[in-house]
Amino acid sequence: xxxxxxxxxxxxxxxxxxxxxxxxxxxxxxxxxxxxxxxxxxxxxxxxxxxxxxxxxxxxxxxxxxxxxxxxxxxxxxxxxxxxxxxxxxxxxxxxxxxxxxxxxxxxxxxxxxxxxxxxxxxxxxxxxxxxxxxxxxxxxxxxxxxxxxxxxxxxxxxxxxxxxxxxxxxxxxxxxxxxxxxxxxxxxxxxxxxxxxxxxxxxxxxxxxxxxxxxxxxxxxxxxxxxxxxxxxxxxxxxxxxxxxxxxxxxxxxxxxxxxxxxxxxxxxxxxxxxxxxxxxxxxxxxxxxxxxxxxxxxxxxxxxxxxxxxxxxxxxxxxxxxxxxxxxxxxxxxxxxxxxxxxxxxxxxxxxxxxxxxxxxxx
Numbered sequence: 001x002x003x004x005x006x007x008x009x010x011x012x013x014x015x016x017x018x019x020x021x022x023x024x025x026x027x028x029x030x031x032x033x034x035x036x037x038x039x040x041x042x043x044x045x046x047x048x049x050x051x052x053x054x055x056x057x058x059x060x061x062x063x064x065x066x067x068x069x070x071x072x073x074x075x076x077x078x079x080x081x082x083x084x085x086x087x088x089x090x091x092x093x094x095x096x097x098x099x100x101x102x103x104x105x106x107x108x109x110x111x112x113x114x115x116x117x118x119x120x121x122x123x124x125x126x127x128x129x130x131x132x133x134x135x136x137x138x139x140x141x142x143x144x145x146x147x148x149x150x151x152x153x154x155x156x157x158x159x160x161x162x163x164x165x166x167x168x169x170x171x172x173x174x175x176x177x178x179x180x181x182x183x184x185x186x187x188x189x190x191x192x193x194x195x196x197x198x199x200x201x202x203x204x205x206x207x208x209x210x211x212x213x214x215x216x217x218x219x220x221x222x223x224x225x226x227x228x229x230x231x232x233x234x235x236x237x238x239x240x241x242x243x244x245x246x247x248x249x250x251x252x253x254x255x256x257x258x259x260x261x262x263x264x265x266x267x268x269x270x271x272x273x274x275x276x277x278x279x280x281x282x283x284x285x286x287x288x289x290x291x292x293x294x295x296x297x298x299x300x301x302x303x304x305x306x307x308x309x310x311x312x313x314x315x316x317x318x319x320x321x322x323x324x325x326x327x328x329x330x331x332x333x334x335x336x337x338x339x340x341x342x343x344x345x346x347x348x349x350x351x352x353x354x355x356x357x358x359x360x361x362x363x364x365x
Contacts, residue, residue, distance in 0.1 A: 003250040003331065004290050005351035006344055008038075010047050012244035016225045017051035019239050020203070027206055027213050030054045032077055032196070034222030037338065039063060039345045042070035043354045048225065049074050055095075057220045061086050064093045079220055081124070081132055087111045096120040096155060098196070100132050102145055105152060112151030120155040121146070122196055125180060127173045131164035136180055143184055157181060158196030158218075168232055169202040171211065178214030193217075200224035201231045223338045234337060247300060247334040247344055249316065251326045253287035269312050284325040285309075288332055290316040294347045299340030303333060 021031050032055045033048030035041060040063025045056055055075040058064045064076050078097035082090045084104050090097055091111045099105050099121045112119045123142060126133030134142055139157070146154050159177055161167045174197060181195050197206070197216035200223045205211050223231050228240035236242045259281050270292065290311065291297075297311035305321040318332075326332060336344065344350045 001353055002351040003248055004288075004294060004344075004349070005248050005353055006341075007246045007248060007333075008041075008044070008352060008354050009241075009244045010043060010354055011357050012241040013044060013226060014047040014051045016228050016240045016244060017048050017053060017221075020221060020224060021052040023207055024219065025052075029197070029206060029213065029216060030218045032057045032079075032218055032220040033225060034058070034079065034199075034220050035067070036060065036063065036079070037222055037226055037341050037345060040066040041352075041354075042067055042072055044226075045070075045072050045074075053221075054218075057222070058094075061089045061093065065089070068093055077122075077220075082108065088115070091115055091117055091119050094119075096122060098122050098124050098132075098158060100124050100134050102142055105146055105149060109149040109152045118151055118153055120153045122156050122158045122194060123154070125157055125159050125177065127159045127161065127167075127176055129161045129163060129165045129167040131160060133159060136176070139180060140184065140187055143188060147188060147190075154190075154192070156192040156194035156196060156217075157184065158194070159198060161198050162201035162232060163199070166232075169198050169205045171205070174202075174205060174216060175212070175214060177216065181215045196220060199231070203230060203237065204232065226341065227336070227338060229337075231338065243335065245336060245341060247290075247295065247336055247340070247350075248331050249288040249290040249334065251286055251328055251330045251332060252289045253285075254325050254328050255285055256282045257285040259283050284320040284322075286318040286320055286326050286332075288316040288318065289314070294344060294350050295336075296339040296343045299337040299343070300334040301336075306332065 024031055031053045033053035034057035035045050036059040038044045045067055055077050057077045057079040059080040075095045078090055078094045081100050082097050082104055084107050087107045088111045108119050124133045125139060126135050161169050181192055185191060194217055195215045196218045200221050202219050203224055224237060228237055228242040230237055291314035292311055293313055302308055302318055306318045309317040309319055
């Protein structure tokens with residue numbers, strides 16, 4: 001198969017999803033399985049649905065439309081605020097969207113009436129991370145106006161933490177979300193069905209026996225399912241596989257070279273060059289056919305004894321401490337973080353191979 005490529009173990013992704021769905025069900029929380037890092041993969045979506053997620057989460061309408069074209073009929077939530085230019089597509093292809101702007105919701109309402117559909121929304125509230133969200137002091141006013149819009153159903157409220165500023169979900173901000181829920185219900189005499197508490201960063205709080213879950217009824221999980229890691233510190237989550245997705249790259253050069261660059265130095269192709277220090281001597285330098293067009297080089301880890309020295313557009317440079325270096329034409333398997341996974345999935349130069357079960361050799365060149 002073509003290289004570079006992602007090897008995606010669907011059985012391990014389903015295992016991760018099943019474990020998290022089960023653990024959170026014991027806390028009264030449903031899982032929205034986020035497929036955005038897989039470029040709207042129908043293969044991954046089917047595994048998440050089979051594992052028990054109650055809906056799918058996507059941030060790009062193109063991915064939603066792709067899922068629909070591939071036969072995915074489950075509820076899909078648009079987890080990025082809809083661009084006003086795409087409201088017709090949002091209403092046509094999604095069941096619910098996260099929103100913060102009244103002007104956009106009014107356009108969703110108009111589109112829903114034109115299409116003779118109903119569109120559900122969740123109002124996102126700003127609770128400290130300073131990305132999207134209505135300020136808590138403005139929430140009741142926004143709810144009052146939303147309730148008057150035809151074609152729109154207010155399903156609930158939600159929040160997002162840890163993505164922009166790294167604010168960790170805890171008893172304080174999650175308690176505030178519960179308080180806001182109850183204030184909305186009391187003010188308007190209604191019952192909100194979905195309180196979307198956040199993303200994979202919420203797991204530490206949600207699964208702690210000491211935590212009071214309050215009214216939180218849903219989490220939107222992507223990274224924890226796909227990579228088996230906690231986004232707040234990137235440690236592996238107990239019982240989950242952290243190797244469900246790997247990146248394979250091919251060695252295109254393997255030579256003994258000086259350890260220190262020669263000549264006057266300026267900026268590299270991507271800004272300030274690494275200031276290499278070391279004694280005179282040589283080391284094995286390996287070039288892999290991967291670059292910034294394919295991956296986030298800071299987000300991949302080479303297997304020992306290889307170490308990454310950096311990347312340009314098309315070349316990833318490694319050094320090896322092994323007495324027998326990697327040969328030209330050999331394949332190196334890398335682990336990825338969420339940033340590198342997003343970049344690799346969206347690169348047209350990185351192939352994808354979906355593996356249905358663990359008996360298949362996942363790393364066949």
